[in-house]
Amino acid sequence: MAQRIDVKDLDVYYGTFHAVADVSMMIEARSVTALIGPSGCGKSTFLRTLNRMHEVIPGARVDGTVTVDGVDLYDPAVDPVAVRRQIGMVFQRPNPFPTMSIAENVLAGVRLNNRRISKSDAADLVETSLRGANLWKEVKDRLDRPGSSLSGGQQQRLCIARAIAVKPQILLMDEPASALDPISTLAIEDLIAELKNDYTIVIVTHNMQQAARVSDRTAFFNVAGTGEPGRLIEMDDTRTMFSTPSVQATEDYISGRFG
Amino acid sequence: MSTSDTPPVRQEDDDLQAARRPHRDTAGRVFAGLSTGAGTLILVVLAAVAAFLLLRAWPALTAGSEELAAISWIPDHGSIVRYVGPLVFGTLVAAVLALLMAVPVAVGIALFISHYAPRRLAASLGYVVDLLAAIPSVIYGLWGGLWLSRRLEGVWGWLADNLGFIPLFEGPAATPPRVMMTVGVVLAVMILPIITAVAREVFLQTPRLHEEAALALGATRWEMVRMAVLPFGRSGLISASMLGLGRALGETMAVLMILSPGLTYSFALLLAGRHQTIAANIALQFPEASPLGVSALIATGLALFVITLAVNMAARWVVARRKDFSGAN
């Protein structure tokens, strides 16, 4: 069910501001693709265009195509709500719904489509999703406690469980571990390594080591200056990118000379 | 915020220095005393309101039924409690009716301003709704009595004819419709801006994180509102409604100018001469009342004071609790 994403000549604008220019890339199915680059290079913006979340901001628009399984996400016939269901997202800061219990949080997305899900189906889905997010053992005895009672790392895994419960084809992660402590970060990274067997994963990260550890391919974004659009500088196998990048700027960034 | 006002400090540096030494202690202490005194005065006034009302109400509270019966507008064989009863009932009916009509509309308006209207328009739209609060209540009374009631006559008639089997809409609807239902509509309009203002603020504070979480799960805008905005704003909405309720309980003129009064425990909202509220009753009887009559009216005013005080304190308590809650997160 995992699909690959084909991005062609993508430009993103916020009003008159040209945020991301001319990005083309192929994102492989059942793999982890890391997007790296300095702040303001447009990598998060680009990530959000992959499930049309950027449209939440008024005045945002896109030129170019993002094709999944032969369908352009920006085709007028495509419903952005359906896109976000098929392409899940995990955010920088864990954001479980504070008024819902752990189980309700997992089911939140599913209930949108299927109100009358039976009790046993729901329980099964909660268990498989939480197992999929490596959280089941920790929370199985307190599924009816509020999601906000968990630790930060657990909350983030709960959010991942919530995202995979709707069985998306692709998972987007926007710096999923940047607000977490090192141990929780490790748990998330292990989880990503397991999830890539079933999902196409795109992850934005500020952390070079993390990109090197979890990703199969890495794309480096850069920006020439403030007011300039961010651009894709190069993209390659992660091992190649971190050992012998073909562009000087990539090497400078990876070796910590700027950013 | 910046410091464009610092230059005045420098300019006046010299005379400040000069002014400071001789008066420093006395002036500073007097000023601190004055402002503390003003703060305390507020507490004293509130206590005085309660004390004076109680003092003035005392004669009526302790009067026998024969004495009270001498007041023309108090029914025979009545104690003051039996007189206040229907008034409290009428006050509550009017306020609850107004609340039931106002809250759904206010939530809609607040959502429209916070999540549906274009961002640039939101502030001006909010101001338009606030204008409703600026209109004096006597003008709502005039409007309700002379303009709105004539237009509602047909609607109430239809309600009584078609839904008359429900006790609330028992017919035949009074014409002109100087009835509770009309009062409820006007009061609802009056409390609408209060509820809307608070609800709007609360909805605007919904964390973006939660809104995006809902959208990223494939929620439509309305589903996002239901998953993230409404649960987050619930306690704020409760306290907003209570503030509106407090206002509706104490509203005088709109009721006085529209309602045809009566002292019964009736739920028939379309019949005239069934209900009266405490506030309107005071305004109606006060100008002609004897000293004992005034005392009886003040006793009813005391009841109103206690009810609104309780409602408002409850509302503030909910707000304060919510603050603690979000502060802890």
Added chain:
Amino acid sequence: MTATTTSRPDARPSTRDLLTRPDTRRRVVDRLMAVVVTSAFLIALVPLVSVIWTVLGNGIERLSPYFLVVSMRGVFGGMDAGGIYHAIVGTLMVTGFATLISVPVGLLTAIYLVEYGRGRLARAVTFFVDVMTGIPSIVAGLFAYALFAIFFGPGVRFGVVGAVALSVLMTPVVVRSSEEMLRLVPNELREAAYALGVPKWLTIVKVVLRTAVGGIVTGVMLAIARVIGETAPLLITLGVIDSINYNLFEGRMMTLPVYVFRQYSQGLVPCAPEAADCIATINYDRAWAAALVLIAIVMLLNLGARLVARYFTPARGH
């Protein structure tokens, strides 16, 4: 359709179907709620437009310079005469006096809360200021009456009683808005003054108040706009009268809102068919015209408050 995929992954529809055929029910509900929410806003506009429209339409005819400069003295029946001069005088004097009481008390209380207030007293003041905002206006009127009746006996009715009633309603509003404005004054300003050796009270007077003056004036104007339309407390503390009274300390006084109510409650005039000088609706006409003047005053105060706020904001913003 999409719902079935959760239970039967093998029978998964194509990606195109998943992305282009959204759940109709959910889409309809979403659209429907957008319509409902938008119409809630439009519903709120109906009374606003209708109140302003009817007051304007019904009031403009009787409104004339004559109407503004004469009182109701000697006017009776359906006479085509009478005006609101006495009511304007009363409204200005009573509201003015209430402002004189409320602004110093309210402002000082706000200063206490922001600059001095710590601990239980401050918390109590904050809480009860909030509670006081909710006092029904008629109860404020009863309180003022009960207070003055102690000294002047029952049946007391003169300007100051009404002004006290209004200030009970006005003070908490002034406290709230001034407090908010004082809290907006950046702490660096205070510290800059302290660093120059300026004592606290002078810092407050010369720096803090001066910085916040625009916001405070706005707040006071809005508070005046709020109480200038109060009717019920004045009805029981000032009574009604047809002639001009310039003395706040003696005798009944008319005010604009009470005038509106008074004219409204006198209702239609029974005119003899042959009487040429008799207008049956004269009382309602006067009520509408006075309402128009009242609305105009309130709107001007609101507008003025906005202008003051706008005039002072750039000075603080840059």
